[in-house]
Amino acid sequence: CGTFSELLHHFLRQLSSAQREQWDIKARSLAWKTGGVCSTKVGSRLGNAKKNRYKDVVPYDETRVILSLLQEEGHGDYINANFIRGTDGSQAYIATQGPLPHTLLDFWRLVWEFGVKVILMACQETENGRKKCERYWAQDQEPLQTGPFCITLTKETPVNADVVLRTLQVAFQKESRSVHQLQYMSWPDHGVPSNPDHILTMVEEAHRLRGAGPGPLCVHCSAGCGRTGVLCAVDYVRQLLLTQTIPPNFSLFDVVLEMRKQRPAAVQTEEQYRFLYHTVAQLFSRTLQNTSPHHQNLKEVQNPQFDSFFFSFGQPSTLLYSSREQQLTHCERLLCLLGTPSSGCPLTSAPTVTSIRGTASRPSPPAFPAELCPNLQGCLVPQDLPSLACLIPPTRWGSQVLAEPLTAHSSPGRLTLWVSLPLALPDGN
Structure with missing residues (x-):
């Protein structure tokens, strides 16, 4: 239990470097794409390109889902989808885009061929007046027929205020x-x-419904990258905790970087990356609360002040901070809540951050400035990134659907990031 507490402390220290990590992930992803490391030749072919919802989100060839069922004329083996490996190395997730009107049959071919029992959907059919996903499920008293597949709705029930469960018969x-x-x-x-x-409830319910049998989770949003990546990453970490196989040098940076090698733009924005940190921290907190009640830090972790300060958000905007000082103060208070009365704040030095699966180690960021965080001297802090111009060739990618610059419909907070790092970012993440 003491080891797990140390792991939790190590993870929370990384939160202060979330922005810097996300920029690093974007830069590496772009380098892979421009350097030909992650090929997208199949999805870029003329006959297949029309099946991509966004021209700048094309599945990597190495991990793309290849269909074999019902290879009729006009319905080959291509679908905009990638496998993502699970904690045991198996094809645990299928990350895909929201179906288009002319890819409904391909979507159900995928579900049927790979024995998908549960689909996680992280978008609506229409958002802000724009079509994000074609309805591929049946409605009450309204079956859906696509090719040889007939889909009917058996039951629709709310799981909570945000999640709806539909049981379909195919x-x-x-x-x-x-x-x-x-x-x-x-x-x-x-x-x-x-x-x-x-x-977390959505992910837990998915595994309850799926059971112990085979078959990957099918996860999608509109483009099948940003929101989809968050769900896959949350479930991945949950499985590490459930199977007690989480490594001592666990890092969300490494988890997301590995997923980026398998699906383009997984966990797309800084806000999503920061939210992923908060959600995984909630997972850690739950796990720690389920361990021995005699653990020295358990009382502090269960403190309502900790829960309300870190895990309860009124609006998504509260995940971002208007100044560097606010962000550091937040991390300082959070980390010191985990300290023991005898030792005070336990984080007086930062361990070396190592990587997994052979990825390069990241340079250590500077220490917290004493004038802002007197209790966290020596801990990790955000760092202004050096110029990435050498890694980023000029690009003029735009949205295939909107036919306008991608930055035209972004929020001010991400506008600066996109301009500084011109990575292809579709309008539906």
Whole structure:
């Protein structure tokens, strides 16, 4: 239990470097793409490109989902989807875009062929007046027929204020299967949910419905990258905790970086990355509360002040800070809440951050300035990034659907980031 507490402390220290980490992830992802490390040749072919919702989100060839069922004329083996490995190395997730009108059949081919039992949907059909996903499920008394697949709605019930569960019956030839769909109804476009608890409930419900049998989780939003990546990453960390296989040098940076090698732009924005940190911290907190009640730090972790200060958000905007001083003060208070009365704040020095799966180690950021955080001298802090111009060639990517610059419909907070780092960012994440 003491080791787990140290792991929690180590993880929380990394929160202060979230912005810097996310910029690093974007820079590396762009370098892979421009350097040909992650090829997208198949999805860029003329016959397949029309099946991509956004021209700048094309699945990587190495991990793309290849369809074999029902290879009829006009319906080849291509779909805009990638496998993402789970904690055991298996193809645990299928990250895909929201279906288009002419890819509904391909979507259900995917679900049927790979034995998908649960679909996680993190968008709405229409957001801010723009179509984000074609309805691929049946409504009450209104079956949906696409090719040889007939989909009917068995039951629709709310899981909580944000999540709806639909139980679908899918018939193909002489066989019928149940498929469950969990839709998060209020995840704002380019934003984050207001409460991580409902995300955790959604993921937990998905595993309850899926059971212990085979079959990947199918996860999608509009583009199948930003919101989709957050859900996959949350579930990935949850599995590490459940199986007690989380490494001592655990880092969300490494988790997201690995997912970026398998699906373009997974966990797309800084706000999503920061929300992922908060949600995973909630997972850690739950796990710690389920361990021995005699643990020396358990009382502090269960303190209502800790819960209300760190985990309860009124609006998504509270995840961001208007100044560097506010961010550092937040981290200082949070970390010191985990300290013991005898030792005070336990974080007097920062351990070396190592990487997993052979990725390069990151340079250590500077220490907290004493004038802002007197109790956290020596701990990790955000660092202004050096110029990334050498890594980023000029780009003029835009949204295929809107035919306008991507920055035209972004929030002010992310506008600066996108201009400084011109990575392809679709309008539906």
